[in-house]
Amino acid sequence: MNRTVQLEEQRKSLPSYNYRQHIINCIHQNSTLILIGETGSGKSTQIPQYIYESGILHRGMVAITQPRRVAAITLALRVAKERGRNIGELVGYAIRFESVVSRDTKIKYMTEGILLREAITDKYLKQYQVIILDEAHERTVNTDVLFGVVKNVQKARKENNMTELKLIIMSATMDVDHFSKYFDNCPVLYLPGRTFPVTIHHTKQKQDDYMFAAIATLFEIHLNAPPQEDVLIFLTGKDEIESMIHQIRTITKSPELQGTVQLRAFPLHSSLQQNKQMDAFTRSAENTRRVVVATNIAETSITLPGIKYVIDTGVVKMKNYEASTGLETLKVTKISQAQAWQRSGRAGRESEGACYRTYTKNELELLEKMTKPEILRCNLSATILQLLAIGVNIENFDLMDKPSKEAITVAFKQLKQLSAIKTTQSPQLTDDGRSMALFPLDPIFSRIIISAPEYGCINEILDLIAMLSTDNIYLEPNQNNRDVAYAQHNKFHMSYGDHFTLLKIYSQYRNANDKKKWCQEFFLSYRNLAYAAEVRKQLSDICTQLKIMTKTENFDLDKFRKCIIRGLYSNIAEYQARDNNYKVLASQQRAQIHPSSVLSGFHANLNGRSTSNGNGIIPVSPKMKNDHNQSKPSYVIFNEIVQTSNTYLRTVTRIEPEWIKEVLPNCDFLNRINC
Structure with a gap:
């Protein structure tokens, strides 16, 4: 059987096929529709196609959001195959730092964060006629924010006599009464699935x-x-x-x-x-x-x-x-x-x-x-920054479930510390805050980028943030080559910590003539490093758009670490000799350095060799050589805390305590620092 015919037969066998006209009629008749589609009904792949085939779309697109990028990609690939077209033509997808769409794209799968970011630059979301928020039951923070954003867009388009925006909320399971009430008692359509016992x-x-x-x-x-x-x-x-x-x-x-x-x-x-x-x-x-x-x-x-x-x-x-x-x-x-x-x-x-x-x-x-x-169990600073960028104060925003006052206050306080807002009372974005909102990053990382020219390390910071934005760059060795792989990985270890180790890897990757062969030799992921390079380019483009200088002169490794402190100020920990743990200054949480860190056993390279980072040299300082007998750095800065059987600090770099007072003179926990 011809492959195209076979795919069409598969489409017709799905439960949604028998209901396609009823589904389209309901979409025509209602601005907002909740669609409960049982597992196997075909809702995620077929509903967007029915909308396209029905002629509802004139010059606009149908957007389908997914909580995870792997779902956005696999669904887009499947639907493109069903349409007999290449991905990026009629059917495309957009995830963070990757967009596979064209002028011909009518069905666009994307992660929720992408649509939210698009609302920052286009408050009416004019390119879309239908927006489908899929897997709504997962209630990610971006899903909940999009609920309110899209409701506001619907209202604004109606008030300005613009093309109506249709909204479909889809899931296999949800608290229907709660959702329907939030969406002004909109109708609910049930779609049977093709599930077996x-x-x-x-x-x-x-x-x-x-x-x-x-x-x-x-x-x-x-x-x-x-x-x-x-x-x-x-x-x-x-x-x-x-x-x-x-x-x-x-x-x-x-x-x-x-x-x-x-x-x-x-x-x-x-x-x-x-x-x-x-x-x-x-x-x-x-x-x-x-x-x-x-x-x-x-x-x-x-x-x-x-x-x-x-x-x-x-x-x-x-x-x-x-x-x-x-x-x-x-x-x-x-x-x-x-x-x-x-x-x-x-x-x-x-x-x-x-x-x-x-x-x-x-x-x-x-x-x-x-x-x-x-939204009830996360740090709200990134969410609030994005909402402020589209002119919305979370305190007055229509959310399905409102976060606690304490959580909102803490987020405002963090944004104030990052200089993203002027005041925590009736907050308004600063110029830096508006710039930070344009980066598809957590505010702590966009703050680091904004601060980098001041510390003379913009290129190195862009390298670092790109590396932190990709997945694990280390290939997992098998039993036969484990020792060789770890020996190769150890060649990149820098005594300052993991941030410099990532810089060294990216620098050598960028300078390698045959990048794939180089990655194979050092047991590193070519795909993830190539992705980091693409992220690096996009971050650089945003810097150019914001007229942020992207040249580094006289790179200084101490200034580089001070720049990291500017964003990761709440992720500073002090070594506690009495129990061999670290205490996070901002939260008093106790943790250990993760075993994957080059500082976990302080086994980093201390032989004084340096590495070129493309624009300068990262040497081992005299102070570092003198301190090499110290088993644990007194102060470190880290990216995240992970709690498993133990509590660990991941992606860790040593810093000096006096820098904290220099970079953060008004920080709450200064009195806890022992200089």
Whole structure:
């Protein structure tokens, strides 16, 4: 059968196909529509096509937002294939630092942050006639903000006699009454799915180790189920996934499993290279079972073919922010009941399936009904900056769920410290704040860029921010080449810390003649470094637009670190000898340096060699040589805190305490610094 005909037959087999005219009629008749589409209904791929085919779009586009970039990309690729067109023509996508669209694009998939940024430069979102906010139940902070922004755009376009903006809120599950009330009691359309029965199994007793329970369940399935019936396991993050895959590969080599069905394991998480992500979507070969070990990235939107069994560990890594302490952590926590049912549904996409939950039925009943909205558990500074850039004060903004007064006050205070707003009372953006809002970055990083010319290090700062904006640049070695890979990675280690190590890597990558070969030699990700280079170019273009000088003269490594302090001022920690930990000055949180840091064992290169960064030299200073016997730096600055079994500081660089008073003379925690 011709491939195009086959795809068309697949489209017609989806439940949404029989309802397409009713869907279009509802869109014609209503400005806002809530569409509940069960798993497998085809809502994410088909509704945009029905809108395009119906003629609703005249000169505008339909925008479809997704919480995650992998979903935006995979959905766009699928729909482009169904239309028989190249990606970037009729169907395109836009994610942070990557836009694959053209003048011909009518169906545009994007991450939520992209649409929010577009609202900064075009308050009417004039290029869109229909906006679909997909996976709305996930309630990311950008989703909630977009709810209010798009409602305002609808109203403004109507008041100014402009083309009507249609809004569709889609999900497989949500608190319908809460959503409908927020959207002025708009109608709700239910779309049946093409799901098959899923048998649910719970453990009889509470499990202390969900990793062990998951792997034991996997091999029970593997030894009893027919080949080519694949398995999806939900874990919380990259480290757990890699550990699980290593265990699976080790166990499959045992004599007891020789001669059985071959078992192949694939990771799936957001920091994975895109080509590696695509491996997880490939069906298993004959007499082979595929197991995909994934984060909650596999809960919604994307469909993994061939999955017959789901193993749900009942946990997820979730970002939480305590406004009272200013501490933001990424913490393993229990999922909601809505997430549990979403996960189980992945087993019934193509045939009858089974979901094995490594928790009891009683534990399920104790879970929260719905996931707590991110806007109630995150640092609001970036959100407030973006809202102020489009002329909205969050205190008067129509949000579905309002953050606490304390959280808003803390965010205003942080933006004031970053010189983005003039005052926390009736806040207005400063000139720097308006410039910061144009960067697709957290305000702490856009502040660093804005400050860089003052410290004479703009090129190096752009290099650094680009490297911090990409995924993991280190390739994971296998057992055979692990020692060689780590030895190659160690060649980049700089005694000042991880920020300088990243600079050194980027400098040598940029100067390499054959970049792919160079990356292979040093076990580095060519794709992620190439992405960093593209990010670097786009950040430089924004600097040019803002007339920020992008030349560095007489680079000074101390000034470079002072510039980092200007943005990461709340991420300064002091070494506590009595318990061998670090204390974060702003929050009093205690933590250790992450084992991946070059400062974790202070094993950085102290031989005095220097490295060119393209515009200057990063030498080892006399002070550093004199201090090399010190086992731990007294003061460090870091990018983030990660909470697993321990609390860790990640991406860490040593600083001098006197710099803090110099750079931040009005900082609250100055009295806690021992100079």
